[in-house]
Amino acid sequence: MTKHKLFWLPMALVLAAMVGCSGNKEATSEQPAPATSATAEAPPTPIDPSTVGEITGKISFQGEKPKPKPIMMDQDPVCVRAHQGKGASFEDGEVNANGTLPNAFVYVKAGAEKYTFATPTEQAVLDQKGCMYIPHVLGVLVGQDVHIVSSDPTTHNIHPMPKDNREWNESQAPGAPPIDKTFAREEIMIPVKCNQHNWMRAYIGVMKNPFFAVSGSDGSFTIKGLPPGDYTIGAWTATFGEQEQKVTVGPKEKKTVDFAFKS
Amino acid sequence: MSPEVLTPVRPEEVALDKGSGPSGGGDGGFGGDSPDPSERAWSVPARAYRTGMYMALAAITMLFAAFTSAMVVRHGVSNDWAHTTLPRVLWLNTAVLLASSATLELAKRGLWSNESRRFIVWLDVTAALGATFIAGQLVAWKQLAARGVYLATNPSSSFFYLLTAAHGLHLLGGVIALLYLLLRARRILAHSGSGAPGRTAVEVTAIYWHFMDALWVYILILLMTRM
């Protein structure tokens, strides 16, 4: 009898110690619960196409225009040849001749939550040409097919570095089939890098609504098809930060929203 | 005709059957195989178990030597080392562990002189002290955590947790071995002549236990040293 009693005493101590240990772990590894979205399951609001308006604007740049920074592609002669001796320069931080900014991602940041949008069936194409991504800034909807092709006779490697979506990293040899990917969650912006040619950079904005545009070589943008309402418009740039403005769009109204960035 | 007559049982089948019987298992972290007389057709000399244990201890020594050299190098390679002040409870734990070595010796004497009560009680006390030590180490961890010192806080705290955890796990193996001996205490006492498997098991466990004890003192000195 004594034997078993005596056996359980140290046993109990060990067990107690283990419980204490696991309790300890729980206490130290406590993490904030992921914030759950508060949106209730409400029936989607339909959009009346006869009332939609649009937003246009210009992304201007104040200050001294930085000189373009040439890309050194020496390590891969294929890339150098593709630019026929003219070379290429970095697109981040680039300023247009008219003092405006290209490649700003302008989007409806808030105000469109009540609408739902079907996943578009058309592909968003990301090309690799001359060891540059074309386009440099790309907007897609959640779940939309991103179709990645290569026009270069050299091996590329596509490596998006998201915060909220799944990270992946795949190589694409010359002549290899296109890569098709989707992003499951909203994210502004996912940088995309090529680990073979590390100057290569693209940005993918994953949106829940289709109200976005990228400023062009004249610095202008247009967001079409906006139903009347109050919106927060965001303008994202790779090097000059992000700005936002509130705007009210009436039925069939054409609003102008301009942004000005400083270096 | 019964099948037994047709197919004589081959010796290996018999032996395999025996092998798969209740083994008592659980010699966890320590090196000796369970020496149960009923399972062996031949005898493995007791010194083989001692050799096995010494080899296991050699491997454990190498493990901690590697940790130590990593610690010395890591200290020397960068200037981010901040000494981790040891929680006071470690002194208590040390005393408990040293006491357990003494009680284990008492238990061994009990077995040598075949005093069953003395053997069982002291063995039990040893296991309890071992368990107390592990619990005490966990308390030390909690105290450190309460001070905001975690595994990744500083290289010195990394080594503190690493060495105490590595030693604690080994000692846990020792406690399990002691519990196993306790479960089999009556059988061990029944065949306790010199060279009997039960006696060898106790002896080998004691070697392991004393080694863990000495190892702890070494670790304590290592952790105390302000390099």
Added chain:
Amino acid sequence: MGLAIAVVVALITLISTGIFLSHHWWLPHAISTIAPAIDRQFTLTFVSTGIIFVIAQLALAYAVWRFRDGGDTRRAAYSHGNTRWEVVWTTAAAILFIGLNLIGYQIWASVHFTGPEPGAMQVEVWGEQFNWYFRYPGPDNRFGPTHPEKMNDGIGNFLGLDRSHDADSKDDIVTATLAVPVNREVELVLRSKDVTHSFFVRELRLKQDLVPGLEIPIHFMATETGRYEIVCSQLCGLGHYKMRAYFEVMSQPDFDKWLETQAAAQ
């Protein structure tokens, strides 16, 4: 069977040695001051081990053929060995192997124990997955500090320089090709941004790992102009095989011109 083994072993030995001797595949043309010594050491080692190689393989082949069991009633010799031969063999091997090493010591010492000649041109070599970058200190001969938080490949700030705040960084020249003037001592300082890489130019006979967290100096003098390749020879990830840059040895005027063009592009 014994004859067959003897013939095949002998053939393999002689053919592979013959290919070595033909120099069809051999150390590439050497272009650094240290390379001839390394090549000499290689040749010395090659000749001495080559002789052992041929003798040992042929001895093996001979023994197999000569002492095969021919079905006769001969018995093998009963011998447990020959201590004198063992001692001779052991001593000879020890002297040869350690002797070779001591001869090679000079080369290792001149690469690693003595620093570069005074007035050596300093260039930093940076590795990152999977590109090489090189930094010249510019006219002030000083490298500006690098700021890990400012490193951004997308805008071409590979090394995290802060040219507007750090005076030393202003004239630093970052390039993607390593160019050096001919016949001038160069000291490279090897640094890595991410993982371990290895700098290797076969024509220089120079190889050294780039270890993150360390700045490892090596020095050399190139003696012939031309365009060569730097390859990474330490596994650094999926694109390891493409981690290559060009290494150009130029005449001093060409080099000055090249550096000027690079400086303009910063």
Added chain:
Amino acid sequence: MVFFVLTTVPQSGFGNFALPIQIGAEDMAFPRLNMLSFWTTFVGMAVLLSTFFISDGPPLSGWTSYPPLSAIGKATGPGEGLGQTLWIVSIAIFCVGSLLGSLNFIATTLDLRARGLSLMRLPLTCWAWFITAVLMLLSFAVLFAAGVLLLLDRVGGTSFFIPAGLVVNDQMVNHAGGSPLLWQHLFWFFGHPEVYVAILPGMGITSHVISTFSRKPIFGYKAMVYAMCSIGFLGFMVWGHHMFVSGMSPYSAFAFSVLTMAIAVPSAIKTFNWIGTMIGGKLRLATPMLFAIGFVSLFITGGLSGIFLGQPALDLTLHDSYFVIAHFHMVMGVAAIFGMFAGTYFWFPKATGRMMNEALGKAHFWLTFVGAYGIFMPMHYLGLEGHPRRFSALTGVDFLNSPHLIHLHEFMTVSAFVTAGAQLIFLYNLVYSWLRGPKASVNPWEATTLEWTVPSPPPFDNFAGRHPVIHRYPYEFSVPGAASDYIMQDAPEETKAK
């Protein structure tokens, strides 16, 4: 390959079968521990193979897994995510299995030998397994420690191996103060003895087979034993020769290189003694002997290229090139595998009671021997040309992407396919002989050691209750005046007089 083939098969595979019989024991000292060792290794293997089925992909850092590449995680590329973590876990489990196995080998060899079997009467196979076990015992514990530290760096946020200020893909790495070289030291402290773990059992088997099939006592038994002991001992002091260009102190590099050259001496002694055994012998060229001869030839080739690599000055151009691949594949890869084949053909009759087919065995030998040279000899040439190792494609570098070198690659690839095809012959022979091979007698090779005194296959307790007593040295062949040209180890003294 290094862990789950070269470490386990020559040691645990053959050793567990042959060691107890050769020393006259019924079984290993701790059979249950042995079982535990096997299943632990099995679990380790399962964990490793599982990485092929996870989305992060299998680990991509090579068997040396140098941090920071192996320590930072996913950011450093595909194969550095969960797969790499599982690699460490797998190797740690493997370490435990190897440690359990090795202490069993040591205890068995030291304490279970039959009466009269002094250490200097042990067959050289047993010596090899014993020294290998000691090497494993002392080195795998260190790898285990290194693995734990690396794992903590990956999942515990510590910085043992990751220095400050790293930037991967423009993202800062949140670690500081660690040393990548620390891993290399710990790893190679294990890694170099590991090389001998792979090759020593092969040396043992080769010595044993050569003596048996030359019908002649081994040349310099004691020298062979001392050579193995000194290889084992020095093996722990030469790890730095893997790190000549790693950024380690160039002064210590020099010290390591002298010790490395010293370790070449016992290897040379062994080669000399193998050839010395054959000279004056009466060689029976059965398949086990062919593979043993192949072993010697490959060992000479692979060993001599080590003389180049042991010199730091030559490492300036040869390190991490194909020359290195040629060297270690010849010596610890193919030679070790030849040892395995010799062992398989030699003990197959004992283990299964049936003989293997000699014709198929010889075909297997010829294709494998010539094929192995065809694969690995050209690698020397590639190495001279400066071809770095671990390149997944040749398109990234101009000098590699030229016919001059690509022809060599093509030749090697063809050789590799031929060699791989030859292994099908072996597999067929193995299965066919197991089922249909002619019955083997107790001692088909007329060898002298104890395993050839018991029935083929041996009974469960090897000696069926008999306790053999050893009267002599293991390689008593062609003793003048004896009736036959071999005398069993347990033959009583008077046999000689007969």
